[in-house]
Amino acid sequence: MTSTPIPGPDAPTPAGREATLPDDGLQQGPLIPPRTATTGEPMIAINAVSKWYGSFQVLTDCTTTVSKGEVVVVCGPSGSGKSTLIKCVNALEPFQEGQITVDGTKVKDRATNLPKLRSRVGMVFQHFELFPHLSITDNLTLAQRKVLGRSPADAEKRGLDLLARVGLSDHAKKYPGQLSGGQQQRVAIARALAMDPVVMLFDEPTSALDPEMVGEVLDVMVELARDGMTMMVVTHEMGFARKVADRVIFMDRGEIVEDATKSDFFGQPRSPRAQHFLSKILSH
Amino acid sequence: MNYTWNWGIFFEPSPEGTGTYADMLLSGLLWTILTALASWAIAFCLGSIVGVMRTLPSKAARGFGTAYVELFRNVPLLVQMFLWYFVLPELLLPAAGAWIKQLPNAPFYTAVICLGFFTAARVAEQVRAGIEALPRGQRLAGTAMGFTVAQTYRYVLLPNAYRIILPPMTSEFLNNLKNTSVALTIGLLELTARARSMQEFSFQVFEAFTAATLLYVLINVVVIVAATFLERSLTIPGQR
Numbered sequence: 001m002t003s004t005p006i007p008g009p010d011a012p013t014p015a016g017r018e019a020t021l022p023d024d025g026l027q028q029g030p031l032i033p034p035r036t037a038t039t040g041e042p043m044i045a046i047n048a049v050s051k052w053y054g055s056f057q058v059l060t061d062c063t064t065t066v067s068k069g070e071v072v073v074v075c076g077p078s079g080s081g082k083s084t085l086i087k088c089v090n091a092l093e094p095f096q097e098g099q100i101t102v103d104g105t106k107v108k109d110r111a112t113n114l115p116k117l118r119s120r121v122g123m124v125f126q127h128f129e130l131f132p133h134l135s136i137t138d139n140l141t142l143a144q145r146k147v148l149g150r151s152p153a154d155a156e157k158r159g160l161d162l163l164a165r166v167g168l169s170d171h172a173k174k175y176p177g178q179l180s181g182g183q184q185q186r187v188a189i190a191r192a193l194a195m196d197p198v199v200m201l202f203d204e205p206t207s208a209l210d211p212e213m214v215g216e217v218l219d220v221m222v223e224l225a226r227d228g229m230t231m232m233v234v235t236h237e238m239g240f241a242r243k244v245a246d247r248v249i250f251m252d253r254g255e256i257v258e259d260a261t262k263s264d265f266f267g268q269p270r271s272p273r274a275q276h277f278l279s280k281i282l283s284h
Numbered sequence: 285m286n287y288t289w290n291w292g293i294f295f296e297p298s299p300e301g302t303g304t305y306a307d308m309l310l311s312g313l314l315w316t317i318l319t320a321l322a323s324w325a326i327a328f329c330l331g332s333i334v335g336v337m338r339t340l341p342s343k344a345a346r347g348f349g350t351a352y353v354e355l356f357r358n359v360p361l362l363v364q365m366f367l368w369y370f371v372l373p374e375l376l377l378p379a380a381g382a383w384i385k386q387l388p389n390a391p392f393y394t395a396v397i398c399l400g401f402f403t404a405a406r407v408a409e410q411v412r413a414g415i416e417a418l419p420r421g422q423r424l425a426g427t428a429m430g431f432t433v434a435q436t437y438r439y440v441l442l443p444n445a446y447r448i449i450l451p452p453m454t455s456e457f458l459n460n461l462k463n464t465s466v467a468l469t470i471g472l473l474e475l476t477a478r479a480r481s482m483q484e485f486s487f488q489v490f491e492a493f494t495a496a497t498l499l500y501v502l503i504n505v506v507v508i509v510a511a512t513f514l515e516r517s518l519t520i521p522g523q524r
Binding site for chain 2: 118121131177192
């Protein structure tokens with residue numbers, strides 16, 4: 001365990017980090033260069049964000065921050081606005097009120113170069129969304145070449161390197177349709193990492209997977225968290241939250257109902273709604 | 285029926301003085317193919333642009349795309365042909381109108397433009413359908429990678445959309461090819477026009493139109509075979 005991130009001063013102590021996980025990947029080195037300084041400066045600052053679809057309010061006055069190197073799990077019942085909230089972070093969804101700042105750049109600002117901002121924010125989707133007409137290698141290199149302007153050789157080196165780290169080197173020449181769901185999602189994570197993002201967003205990354213494939217994807221995410229990546233993860237995987245989250249945000253009906261350290265959240269959630277949700281999700 | 289069959293008619297000299305009736309039909313076939321290819325080039329490019337516009341977030345772009353499609357697919361092709369050929373030159377400045385009317389091969393240029401614009405409306409609808417058939421996440425994924433809107437279309441959406449719509453696009457191509465026969469009404473000497481003149485000169489109506497029919501079928505079969513090969517070469521491994 002050489003690459004455990006040092007939590008920022010305002011981040012809670014990651015007390016419950018069991019060291020018993022299968023960590024084969026770590027022997028091959030970290031997924032990302034370990035960040036030396038996790039100083040607690042906010043990487044994502046969400047400030048009083050409200051959003052409406054027509055007259056229906058999907059987000060109400062959401063405020064939270066994610067510090068550098070912090071892993072924040074966002075959970076809540078379906079329709080609570082959690083996916084919408086993280087899609088606001090890289091401006092995939094517009095919002096009407098409030099402001100979001102990513103690494104010092106305002107998201108809702110005409111002067112902001114959104115494609116550039118988005119290229120620094122990795123995103124992993126529920127349904128993988130690999131580009132089906134491109135080989136795995138091309139999936140990994142396309143945006144590096146066209147957005148970051150890397151040379152094909154550099155892009156391929158970076159892409160294949162990450163593909164090896166997610167354990168799929170043998171599949172570089174294949175197409176997404178030839179891989180299992182779990183493998184596709186690992187490629188999708190590698191594709192996002194190839195852009196050298198400062199923060200990674202996960203939108204229910206395991207919800208579309210067959211149960212036996214959830215583990216392999218979570219393993220990669222755990223590894224990434226331990227390498228110090230700043231992560232905002234929408235998931236129902238409370239096991240993952242317990243393992244690596246620094247904080248847990250609970251949302252319901254578009255509001256952030258609870259924003260607590262992991263131990264507080266699992267120990268004694270303050271709001272009845274969070275208690276109710278936890279009792280349902282943990283009982284099976 | 286008092287009809288004298290004469291299949292040898294194709295090898296008799298045509299009254300035009302140059303070559304046989306067969307040569308006459310083949311020159312018509314050549315014009316048909318030229319008109320079809322040139323108008324398809326316009327239809328494919330313009331139709332792709334209009335189809336993409338109908339899927340853009342911008343309301344103005346969508347409005348323009350819709351207006352284009354509704355205008356060009358709701359007016360009969362024959363009427364459009366007449367509008368382009370007879371009416372448009374009169375609406376322009378007299379000098380410009382006269383220049384158009386005196387162009388050599390004016391029926392050809394007019395037919396190419398008319399068919400191109402007409403078929404573009406149909407291509408646009410196919411392109412729009414193809415893009416809308418893709419999972420919404422594909423656009424999001426491209427956007428999230430940092431692609432601009434143009435790059436998302438160029439690298440992510442269109443390569444997939446074109447694959448989906450290849451079969452209906454083949455139909456549009458064949459329609460466009462057969463629609464070239466409408467251009468005989470503005471004087472383009474394409475295959476149907478040539479079959480008609482052969483019938484008028486020689487009175488061998490059945491031979492003339494049998495030949496024309498076979499030639500149309502022949503080029504359409506060639507197109508279908510080519511499309512099948514194209515489809516096969518574009519198949520993505522692992523896709524159902």
